[in-house]
Amino acid sequence: MGKVQILAVLTMDGCHASELCGKSGKDICLDRCGINEIREKALYHITPDYSISMLDEWRKDCTEICYLAETTPDNADYINGLLRMRVVDEFILYTVPFISGTGRHFFKSALPETRWTLTSQKSYPNGVSRNIYTLTEVMR
DSSP: OOEEEEEEEEETTSBBGGGGTTTSSSOOOGGGGTHHHHHHHOSEEOOTTSOHHHHHHHHTSSSOOEEEEEOOTTTHHHHHHHHHTTOOOEEEEEEESOOOSSSOBSOOSOOOOEEEEEEEEEEOTTSOEEEEEEEEEEOO
16 A cells, blocks of 8 residues: 655754744754655655546555655645645644744644554654654544
8 A cells, every 4th residue: 555655854843844944043954854865765655646536546556655745835735735635644743942922833723533553663863853643543
């Protein structure tokens, strides 16, 4: 079965970390935190050009294909749509040690209740943490 992953780099207050470039005054060096390896493992990098219904069908195929959707402020609605349509299997969440305060929050309202299991956790010397969650249960 294929796997749909979400890769998000968020501030401590849940905002997109891509918006803090130049604000934080320091380089958070995510390339030293394994993010490039995650990107390289994915066979497909999902964009809003991918139909959510097609993606749901592809992930049901008997393959080990990994589909990766990386969050940005521009595709947050699409990613939240993937969560609403329940096609996400794994969530890779990087948290940077910064509070944005006025940034754009990633998680939108009206997301369905789901339960996730923490399958991996790692902290890095630059204060970044990486948590990987796997979908455990879809609440109906």
